[in-house]
Amino acid sequence: MDFETLLRELSPRLKRMARSHNSHGFFIDQDDLYQEMCIHLWNNFKGGVPNGINEAYIVRGCEFHLLNYLRKEREKATIVSLEEPINEEGNTLEDILQGTGEALDNCIDRELTLEDVRNNGLSKREQAVLSLLMKSYTVREIGVRLGISHVMVVKLKKRIIKNWQRKTRVTKMQNFLL
Secondary structure (H helix, E strand, C coil): CCHHHHHHHHHHHHHHHHHHHHCCCCCCCHHHHHHHHHHHHHHHHHCCCCCCCCHHHHHHHHHHHHHHHHHHHCCCCCCCCCCCECCCCCCEHHHHHHCCCCCHHHHHHHHHHHHHHHCCCCCHHHHHHHHHHHCCCCHHHHHHHHCCCHHHHHHHHHHHHHHHHHHHHHHHHHHHHC
């Protein structure tokens, strides 16, 4: 079997795997993950595909490679002090976050959750709805501004909430496993 045929057969499974591992909170695009598995597959194929190895075994090898790649390439969190100036005016995170009147921990958690939801698979339309919801627009006002029905806004809002619930469920599970 030649490489193109093998890649064509395995491609749907590899793309599904890249999509599933991309939703685990990593900051690497799913296309990059898919490409990384294809490169791994090519490097193994150059040496010749051993006889008797089935596709499931090859896909599993790609998944193990991807998990190792993610473990090594994961962006490290940068620790920033709340008292450290973050801009030219000398504002600190503490100054900015305490201006809302809510507890600092709650404010930080809310902002991080919103950022995760925004950056984790929302369509442009969903992002627009979320942005307008955060500005306290009503469902009908959002519909008028975006040129869609208020029913569609409600559906998009439900999708955003589902995405957020899925994200928090994965995060809780990861925290539990760590």
